[in-house]
Amino acid sequence: MNEKKNTLMIAAFAKATIIMLLLGLFAPALAYAATPHEQYQTVQEQDRMTQERVLDARQSYQDSREKFLDARAHLEDSRTSATIFDMKNSTRNFLFHTIDYTILRLEVLEARAVRTEDSGLAPFIISDNIEDYIKQLEDLKDDVEAAETSEDFQAVIREIRDIWQHVDLESRYFIFGTANNRVDSFLEHGESISDRIGAEIERLADAGVDTGKLEQLLDEYNEALYGAKDTHNEVKELFGIHNGFDDYGILEDAEDARTFLGEANSLMKETHQQLKDVTAALREIFAELKQHRSGSADLSGTGKLTASGNGMATMSGNMEVEISAHSGVLTITDYDDNAEVDVTGYGTKEDMGNGTVRYSGFYGTAGIRGSSVTVVILGDDIELTSKGTGSVLLRGYGTYDVEKDGRHILSNDWAPQVQTESQTQYQAGNMNQTQLKNKTTDQSQTQNKIQVQNQTPDRNSAMNMGGS
Numbered sequence: 001m002n003e004k005k006n007t008l009m010i011a012a013f014a015k016a017t018i019i020m021l022l023l024g025l026f027a028p029a030l031a032y033a034a035t036p037h038e039q040y041q042t043v044q045e046q047d048r049m050t051q052e053r054v055l056d057a058r059q060s061y062q063d064s065r066e067k068f069l070d071a072r073a074h075l076e077d078s079r080t081s082a083t084i085f086d087m088k089n090s091t092r093n094f095l096f097h098t099i100d101y102t103i104l105r106l107e108v109l110e111a112r113a114v115r116t117e118d119s120g121l122a123p124f125i126i127s128d129n130i131e132d133y134i135k136q137l138e139d140l141k142d143d144v145e146a147a148e149t150s151e152d153f154q155a156v157i158r159e160i161r162d163i164w165q166h167v168d169l170e171s172r173y174f175i176f177g178t179a180n181n182r183v184d185s186f187l188e189h190g191e192s193i194s195d196r197i198g199a200e201i202e203r204l205a206d207a208g209v210d211t212g213k214l215e216q217l218l219d220e221y222n223e224a225l226y227g228a229k230d231t232h233n234e235v236k237e238l239f240g241i242h243n244g245f246d247d248y249g250i251l252e253d254a255e256d257a258r259t260f261l262g263e264a265n266s267l268m269k270e271t272h273q274q275l276k277d278v279t280a281a282l283r284e285i286f287a288e289l290k291q292h293r294s295g296s297a298d299l300s301g302t303g304k305l306t307a308s309g310n311g312m313a314t315m316s317g318n319m320e321v322e323i324s325a326h327s328g329v330l331t332i333t334d335y336d337d338n339a340e341v342d343v344t345g346y347g348t349k350e351d352m353g354n355g356t357v358r359y360s361g362f363y364g365t366a367g368i369r370g371s372s373v374t375v376v377i378l379g380d381d382i383e384l385t386s387k388g389t390g391s392v393l394l395r396g397y398g399t400y401d402v403e404k405d406g407r408h409i410l411s412n413d414w415a416p417q418v419q420t421e422s423q424t425q426y427q428a429g430n431m432n433q434t435q436l437k438n439k440t441t442d443q444s445q446t447q448n449k450i451q452v453q454n455q456t457p458d459r460n461s462a463m464n465m466g467g468s
Contacts, residue, residue, distance in 0.1 A: 054104055061101040068094040091153060095144045098160070099137050106134050109171065116178055121185070123177025123239065124249035129170055133163050166251045172261050173245055176268065180235055183271060187232060190225050190278060194218065197285060214288055221281035228274035235267045297392045297402050297410065304403045305386045309414050311396010316374040319388035323366045328379015330359040332368055339370030 071090035075083045110130040116122050140159055147153050197218055205211045242249075244257025251257055290298060297305055299317070307313065315321050323330070332341060333356040341357075345364010352358055359366075368375050377384065386392055394400055394414040402410040 054101075054108065057097070057101040057104050061097045064090070064094040064097040088148070092144055092147065095153075095156060095160075096141065099140060099144070102160075102164075103134050103137050106130050106137075106167065109167075110134075113174065116174075121178050121181040123174060123181065124247070126170060126174040126249055129248070129250060130167070133167055136163055165254055169251050169254065169257045169261070170245070170249055173242070173249055173257070176261060176264050177239055177249075179268065180232075180239055180264070183228075183232055183268075183275070184236070186275070187225070187229050193282070194222055194225065197221075197289075200289065214285065217281060217285045217288060221278065221285060224274060224277040224281050228271050228278055231267055231271045231274060235264055235271060238264050238267070297400070299386065299388060299390055299392065299402070300404065301389050302405045303387065303389070305392050305400055306384070307386075307392075307394055307398060307400035307414070308381075308383050309394065309396055309398010309400075310380045310382065311394070311398065311414055312376065312378040313382060313384055313395075314374070314376045314393045315384075315386045315390060317388060317390015318371045319373060319375075319386055319390045320369045321367070321373075321375050321387075322385045323368075323375070323377050324364065324381075324383045325377050325379040326363055326381040328362045328377055328382070330362040330366060330379075331374075331376040332357050332366075333374040334370055335372035335374075336370060339368060339373050342367040 068090045071083070071087045075087045077083075110127050113122070113127045113130065117125055117127060136159070140156055143152070143156050143159070147156060197214075201211050201214050201218065204214070238260060241260075243260040244251065244253045244255070245260075246252055287298065297303075299305060299319075313323075330343075330347075331352075332339070333354075334341075335355060337355065343359065343364065343366045345362060345366075347359045347361040347363060350358045350360065362377075362379060382398070392400075395416065396414050398414040400412060400414065401408060
């Protein structure tokens with residue numbers, strides 16, 4: 001082979017190296033992201049068998065690439081028949097492994113795409129397109145096997161480059177389009193939420209509640225929602241035209257496609273930021289509504305709640321709680337392992353592990369203070385006071401009052417009782433209490449009495465609230 005042909009061969013193989021490197025970068029980008037907030041996912045998320053197959057294929061690809069680079073270096077140092085022969089075989093092997101690796105990654109993409117297509121949110125059926133590209137890559141193996149000249153290898157490279165361009169741009173269109181359809185669904189749901197909130201505000205106003213703050217928050221929510229909807233409509237218009245792609249999502253013009261995807265991506269980022277504002281406004285509305293719904297309250301550092309009734313009360317946070325109840329179940333969970341607990345009365349204590357202690361057949365009083373505790377009391381004749389920062393949920397029959405900065409701000413009823421698994425324990429505790437009342441001797445009372453008055457438990461104490 002003369003000098004000119006050698007030079008052409010080296011140039012062709014150099015181009016092959018560039019294309020293969022592009023494919024190596026492209027492969028991870030094939031993974032489908034389910035939402036607009038997710039990045040392209042990696043193969044590690046597949047099942048173990050698929051992971052092993054892809055890892056093996058990637059290793060073979062990398063090994064064949066190293067051999068190709070070595071053969072190219074030898075050819076540049078010494079242009080002989082042997083080095084040219086080695087270069088051709090190394091390139092052939094590299095192309096085979098590259099095609100296999102790319103096919104496997106396309107199969108992963110296809111499987112993920114099918115799940116999205118089944119959800120009804122896909123802009124087109126990309127799995128059909130991918131199947132066709134896999135077949136084209138399989139057919140290219142015959143061309144690789146038969147390749148001998150630089151022109152033969154260049155033809156294979158052009159085919160791989162074209163397939164890469166199609167899959168790259170079409171997969172972006174598919175991902176963006178799916179994300180856009182999810183946003184469309186979210187915005188429609190957002191309008192119905194606005195209507196329901198408006199109706200609830202009206203009911204509160206009719207009941208004499210000051211709804212000024214709620215109305216302001218709803219206006220902010222609607223402003224953010226309609227701003228996002230306006231931007232989203234621009235995105236929908238772009239996807240309706242889908243420049244550069246046909247109606248089946250197949251690439252027709254790469255330049256037009258890149259322009260379309262760039263514009264769509266920019267507008268979708270703007271919509272995403274607006275949706276953050278929508279979510280923030282909605283969170284504030286729900287927090288405010290919670291204060292007006294029966295059975296629940298959020299306390300700040302200066303907040304105090306007093307309640308009485310029958311049913312179940314749950315208190316969580318950095319709190320100080322005083323409780324008395326009849327015939328119930330008291331459960332205390334200490335997350336920071338620093339709770340101070342003072343329990344007096346009748347019942348059976350059980351350490352549940354992970355910082356949780358339960359008192360069944362609880363009949364007495366309890367004082368709990370901790371930086372991160374959850375206290376649940378299920379019983380009758382509940383009287384409680386909760387101070388600090390956290391939340392309180394009351395279900396059953398009773399009333400409660402909330403103060404903030406020493407000023408009364410709320411009176412309400414407990415929410416209706418909801419059937420829970422704890423009721424079984426409550427009934428058992430109730431039976432235990434009946435039995436306790438029937439015991440008349442000091443000895444039997446002593447055996448069932450819990451006496452942990454006026455003390456802060458340490459790790460060795462029987463009443464230690466072990467942290468999680």
